[in-house]
Amino acid sequence: MKMFGFFRSGTSHRTRIILNLKQINYDFQPISLMKNEHKLASFKELNPQGFVPVLEVNDQKLIQSPAIIEWLEEQYPMPALLPQEEPARAKVRAIAALIGCDIHPINNKRILEYLRHTLKLDDQQVETWCQHWINEGFNALEQLLEQDQVRGDFCVGDAPTIADAYLIPQVDSSKRFNVDMTKYPNIQRVYDACMQLPAFQAAAPKNQPDAV
Amino acid sequence: MKMFGFFRSGTSHRTRIILNLKQINYDFQPISLMKNEHKLASFKELNPQGFVPVLEVNDQKLIQSPAIIEWLEEQYPMPALLPQEEPARAKVRAIAALIGCDIHPINNKRILEYLRHTLKLDDQQVETWCQHWINEGFNALEQLLEQDQVRGDFCVGDAPTIADAYLIPQVDSSKRFNVDMTKYPNIQRVYDACMQLPAFQAAAPKNQPDAV
Numbered sequence: 449m450k451m452f453g454f455f456r457s458g459t460s461h462r463t464r465i466i467l468n469l470k471q472i473n474y475d476f477q478p479i480s481l482m483k484n485e486h487k488l489a490s491f492k493e494l495n496p497q498g499f500v501p502v503l504e505v506n507d508q509k510l511i512q513s514p515a516i517i518e519w520l521e522e523q524y525p526m527p528a529l530l531p532q533e534e535p536a537r538a539k540v541r542a543i544a545a546l547i548g549c550d551i552h553p554i555n556n557k558r559i560l561e562y563l564r565h566t567l568k569l570d571d572q573q574v575e576t577w578c579q580h581w582i583n584e585g586f587n588a589l590e591q592l593l594e595q596d597q598v599r600g601d602f603c604v605g606d607a608p609t610i611a612d613a614y615l616i617p618q619v620d621s622s623k624r625f626n627v628d629m630t631k632y633p634n635i636q637r638v639y640d641a642c643m644q645l646p647a648f649q650a651a652a653p654k655n656q657p658d659a660v
Numbered sequence: 661m662k663m664f665g666f667f668r669s670g671t672s673h674r675t676r677i678i679l680n681l682k683q684i685n686y687d688f689q690p691i692s693l694m695k696n697e698h699k700l701a702s703f704k705e706l707n708p709q710g711f712v713p714v715l716e717v718n719d720q721k722l723i724q725s726p727a728i729i730e731w732l733e734e735q736y737p738m739p740a741l742l743p744q745e746e747p748a749r750a751k752v753r754a755i756a757a758l759i760g761c762d763i764h765p766i767n768n769k770r771i772l773e774y775l776r777h778t779l780k781l782d783d784q785q786v787e788t789w790c791q792h793w794i795n796e797g798f799n800a801l802e803q804l805l806e807q808d809q810v811r812g813d814f815c816v817g818d819a820p821t822i823a824d825a826y827l828i829p830q831v832d833s834s835k836r837f838n839v840d841m842t843k844y845p846n847i848q849r850v851y852d853a854c855m856q857l858p859a860f861q862a863a864a865p866k867n868q869p870d871a872v
Contacts, residue, residue, distance in 0.1 A: 496803035497758060508747045514726070514761065515753035519746075534731075535720045541727035546709060549726065549761045559766065562792070567779065580774070591708035 449474040452494065452502040454481045455656035458552055458617035459513040460501045464656075465613040466517050468647035470524045474503075478658035481557060514548055517610055529610045540604050543589065543611035547618050551585035555621065578625040586622070586632050589615075593634035601641040612642050620653070661686040664706065664714040666693045667868035670764050670829035671725040672713045676868075677825035678729050680859035682736045686715075690870035693769060726760055729822055741822045752816050755801065755823035759830050763797035767833065790837040798834070798844050801827075805846035813853040824854050832865070 451467070451474050453460030467474060479485045479500050486498045495502045495511045503510040503519075510516045521530055531537045553559070555578045563569045563577060593603065603611035619639045622629065629636050642648045653659060663679070663686050665672030679686055691697045691712050698710045707714045707723045715722040715731075722728045733742055743749045765771070767790045775781045775789060805815065815823035831851045834841065841848050854860045865871060 495800075496807075497762070497797075497800035499762075508750070510750050510754070512754040512757035512761070514757040515750050518730075518753055519750045522749075535722075538720070538722050538727050538731045541730055542722070542724040545724035545726040545760075548757075549724070549765045550709070550711075553761045553765055554771065558796075562789075567781070567785075569779070573779075577774075584770075585709075588707075588709035595708075 450477055450504045451475070452477045452479050452491070452504070453500045454479055454486075455653045455659045457481060457500050458556070458621055459499070461617035461620070461651060461653060462548075462613045463501045463503070463513050463516055464651035465616060465648055466520050466529060466610065468651050469527065469529060469608060469613070470520060472520070472524055476657065478656075480658065482660070514544065517544075517613070521610070527607075529608065529613070531605060531609065536604050539592070540609045540611045543592065543603050544614045546585055546589055546592075547614040551582055551618055552614075552621075554581045555625070575625055579627050582618070582622050582625065582627050583631075585618075586627070586635060590632045590634050593638065599634075601638070603638055608642060608645065608647075612638065612648075615639065616642050616648060616651075662689055662716045663687070664689045664691050664703070664716070665712045666691055666698075667865045667871045669693060669712050670768070670833055671711070673829035673832070673863060673865060674760075674825045675713045675715070675725050675728055676863035677828060677860055678732050678741060678822065680863050681739065681741060681820060681825070682732060684732070684736055688869065690868075692870065694872070726756070729756075729825070733822070739819075741820065741825070743817060743821065748816050751804070752821045752823045755804065755815050756826045758797055758801055758804075759826040763794055763830055764826075764833075766793045767837070787837055791839050794830070794834045794837065794839050795843075797830075798839070798847060802844045802846050805850065811846075813850070815850050820854060820857065820859075824850065824860075827851065828854050828860055828863075 449472065451463065453463065453476065479491060485491060486500060492498050494509055497511065501513060501516065503516050510519055530540055560574055563574050600606035602608050603615055615635065616639060619635065649655065661684065663675065665675065665688065691703060697703060698712060704710050706721055709723065713725060713728065715728050722731055742752055772786055775786050812818035814820050815827055827847065827850060831847065
């Protein structure tokens, strides 16, 4: 198994967390988003979208981290990162989608480049943009975490799930955009719990071989 | 089962397609995004994010269409809308995520309102924004459909899947933003095949009780 990724890509980061939690060995091929290696024709042959991560397994080329993560959960079921029972199972996927659809893609590199270069926004306007969408999502997520009848250490329950793998890179990104995390004590509590675990520590951007 | 939705919401539309393909009966509660009913406190009690759709089943309130759709697939497995075999299974989920993460959320109502009211973009700039992100996604999707070794009538194979449920609302939205669909013959071909089916016809926005 080979993963094409980038140390600071949130979608690569969430996939690394899943791989680590499941203790799956893989080769790593860095694709530098800073050097625009994801836009090269050779990489677009792997993924026409030109996005990391790509997971290459035998002849199958897996793209899109939500699809990769469901595939990993099905092919490597232990430890389970989706609870078997409802409503926990749907809640894990809902939190993943809240972050994966409604926060992350609105603040990623290509969007910020469009805001800067096509719409000519300045740095402050770009930061305000990012903070706005992160706060919208985190406000809702904070309530979802607060509402939990039996609150565990993690997003859903007492063991890490796919939801936590989505959350941690998003919190890291929020800090880069100077989001005030004191508004989100439940999110911060889950973040702190996750970062106690070696699987999350080893997946951190600064601990990757391509970290700059 | 009760669905809270809106006729022109793409996420409500994709969920209706799944419900129809699986022939699941449900009550419908319209939440008008035009009248900002999704921002009312009473609705945010159902979903702190204030988004449609919400699926209420017994005591469980399901939010986020990607999570709702996986739940429906697990609870109502027939007809299967996710192929059992790989690589088709992962490809369906990848196409769903390509649309559900990287096209739809960047062009939805809240983003366009921010572009218009906060960034003061004019109608032409807003349309250019939408066309840009739809074309980026559709260019990649067109190649993914073209690459299929055995091309069927639908996104993946010869029967409708979750991928088609994501695609059809996105094509409808693209037409509203005047995207040139002649660049995407494979996408248009799949669209035409889907729209032959009663489940897709009945899910169309214009055929909903709250259509304006």
